[in-house]
Amino acid sequence: MSPRSVTHILTGTRIRERRLALSRRQADIARAAGISPAYLNLIEHNRRPVGEDLIARLAEVLEVPADELASGREEARMAALREAAARAPSRGGQAPELEQAPELLARFPGWAGALIATSRRADALERQLVNLSDRMTQDPYLLTTLHEVLSAVTSLRSTASILVEEGELPGEWRERFHANLAEDSLRLSTTAQALVAYLDSFETEGGIFTPQEEVEAWMAADMPPIEEAADLASDAARALARDHLTRTETERAALPDTALAGAAEESDPLRIATRLRVPLDLVLRRLAALRPPGFEEAGLLVCDGSGALILRRPAPGFPLPRPGDACPLWPLYQALAAPQTAISAQVRTPQGREFDTISYATRSQPEGIGGPVLTQAQMLILPAKGAADGSGPVIGIGASCRICPRSGCPARREPSILSPRHDARGL
Amino acid sequence: MKPDILMIEDEPNIAEAVRFILTRDGWRLALHDNGLGGIEMIRELRPRLLILDLMLPNRSGGEILSELRADSDPALAGTLVLMLTARGQTGEAMGQADAVMAKPFANDELRAQVRRMLG
Numbered sequence: 398m399s400p401r402s403v404t405h406i407l408t409g410t411r412i413r414e415r416r417l418a419l420s421r422r423q424a425d426i427a428r429a430a431g432i433s434p435a436y437l438n439l440i441e442h443n444r445r446p447v448g449e450d451l452i453a454r455l456a457e458v459l460e461v462p463a464d465e466l467a468s469g470r471e472e473a474r475m476a477a478l479r480e481a482a483a484r485a486p487s488r489g490g491q492a493p494e495l496e497q498a499p500e501l502l503a504r505f506p507g508w509a510g511a512l513i514a515t516s517r518r519a520d521a522l523e524r525q526l527v528n529l530s531d532r533m534t535q536d537p538y539l540l541t542t543l544h545e546v547l548s549a550v551t552s553l554r555s556t557a558s559i560l561v562e563e564g565e566l567p568g569e570w571r572e573r574f575h576a577n578l579a580e581d582s583l584r585l586s587t588t589a590q591a592l593v594a595y596l597d598s599f600e601t602e603g604g605i606f607t608p609q610e611e612v613e614a615w616m617a618a619d620m621p622p623i624e625e626a627a628d629l630a631s632d633a634a635r636a637l638a639r640d641h642l643t644r645t646e647t648e649r650a651a652l653p654d655t656a657l658a659g660a661a662e663e664s665d666p667l668r669i670a671t672r673l674r675v676p677l678d679l680v681l682r683r684l685a686a687l688r689p690p691g692f693e694e695a696g697l698l699v700c701d702g703s704g705a706l707i708l709r710r711p712a713p714g715f716p717l718p719r720p721g722d723a724c725p726l727w728p729l730y731q732a733l734a735a736p737q738t739a740i741s742a743q744v745r746t747p748q749g750r751e752f753d754t755i756s757y758a759t760r761s762q763p764e765g766i767g768g769p770v771l772t773q774a775q776m777l778i779l780p781a782k783g784a785a786d787g788s789g790p791v792i793g794i795g796a797s798c799r800i801c802p803r804s805g806c807p808a809r810r811e812p813s814i815l816s817p818r819h820d821a822r823g824l
Numbered sequence: 825m826k827p828d829i830l831m832i833e834d835e836p837n838i839a840e841a842v843r844f845i846l847t848r849d850g851w852r853l854a855l856h857d858n859g860l861g862g863i864e865m866i867r868e869l870r871p872r873l874l875i876l877d878l879m880l881p882n883r884s885g886g887e888i889l890s891e892l893r894a895d896s897d898p899a900l901a902g903t904l905v906l907m908l909t910a911r912g913q914t915g916e917a918m919g920q921a922d923a924v925m926a927k928p929f930a931n932d933e934l935r936a937q938v939r940r941m942l943g
Contacts, residue, residue: 543910544879544910547910547927547928548835548838548927550927550928551835551838551927551928551929552835552837552838552841553928554928554929554930555838555841555842555845555928555929555931556837556841558930558931559841559844559845559931562931563844563845563848570844573840574840574841574844577837577840577841580837581837747881748881748882749859749860749881749882749883
């Protein structure tokens with residue numbers, strides 16, 4: 398059955414149902430609408446198409462809004478019903494009677510709506526479950542914490558076995574193993590508490606996924622059409638994605654792909670901006686979006702004046718925390734304090750990966766001279782091309798304090814779950 | 825004297841426990857605690873067996889193993905490798921190891937594995 402014929406069936410059936418609900422005769426309605434009773438009969442039995450003008454006249458006579466009878470709304474609801482039927486478990490039970498779906502929609506709109514809503518809810522929950530599963534296997538905080546737990550347990554098991562099974566031990570060794578047991582017990586206890594607190598936070602947040610995370614997942618999937626994007630489960634995420642597309646198109650018009658790709662032979666974004674006579678912040682964002690040769694592994698962080706990250710495009714190997722968290726030593730935040738000045742800095746992660754970064758902040762007053770001053774900073778992240786040139790120190794950064802093993806960090810705002818001994822390993 | 829075994833493991837308490845039990849069994853053991861310098865250490869010591877932790881700071885055990893297997897010296901490239909991992913970890917490097925042991929492991933299990941590999 399074609400979508401068009403489905404539309405006719407739906408519209409005709411709804412017209413008939415509405416007329417019967419008003420206890421009106423076909424002849425009366427037909428006369429009032431300016432058509433013959435025979436033609437209305439054909440329409441009601443879904444044997445004739447109904448144009449927009451006629452729908453409007455019939456709606457007026459039947460005292461309902463035109464969209465109650467219109468095809469688009471019904472078509473969408475019909476598609477949703479078919480989707481619900483397709484998602485219904487098929488094992489053992491009777492299959493949904495698809496051919497009667499139009500009647501269901503027309504005669505019992507409330508039940509049909511409940512079925513559609515329930516199906517969509519199940520779909521959203523399923524997506525959330527899949528995302529949660531992905532997250533459990535990719536979340537850097539969980540992976541780091543679980544590794545700590547595993548290391549402590551491995552050490553405890555081996556050490557305890559030695560003390561119990563190895564018979565007499567030299568005094569020095571026995572004391573050392575007892576000290577190791579105490580140390581690993583403390584580490585296990587601390588790490589397990591942190592892990593439980595982290596998992597508890599999932600519930601208190603009312604869900605793990607923020608709209609920003611949904612948009613990041615969508616961007617990572619090469620931004621499929623918003624209506625078809627499984628990663629965009631919430632209205633807020635879809636709105637953010639639309640804003641992003643609009644902004645991207647505007648920026649692409651201001652700095653077309655061909656112009657940027659041609660100029661990207663120059664590796665210095667500031668020189669690219671000068672050569673193309675465009676703002677540096679636009680060049681940084683466009684390089685991260687287009688990723689032309691020489692910038693294939695570029696990542697981008699954008700924050701507002703409060704430091705909140707409003708765009709995160711990860712670079713391979715650069716540790717990103719959960720939304721709402723960040724490392725205060727990222728050069729991105731230095732740029733906030735020095736707008737209109739390009740800041741180039743090499744950074745090193747706790748895992749030893751080095752990156753070149755270029756950060757740049759701009760200020761604007763979109764509401765005029767009396768309006769608030771808004772600051773936005775962006776940091777382009779590129780794999781380090783070589784050793785630091787000696788013009789500045791390599792900045793040791795992390796993802797967030799909780800999973801950062803660096804000791805003596807002047808910017809630390811909370812203890813790391815990683816053990817003090819781990820801290821002191823010269824990272 | 826040249827060691828039989830080189831263990832690259834960043835957790836000092838695990839390394840200490842393993843060193844104790846394998847030394848008690850008569851094996852000569854050397855330790856290294858970092859991914860950096862691991863290959864150089866293998867070249868220098870030429871152990872019969874490399875016990876390698878997968879998750880190491882600065883350079884992963886997987887990267888070290890891949891470089892070892894690609895070495896132009898066939899004897900070095902063929903070094904026996906026992907990889908220590910978390911259960912469920914997978915990856916290309918795991919297939920290049922001669923044996924894989926999941927953490928946490930029983931001491932006797934490790935002893936038996938080393939005996940099987942070194943004869």
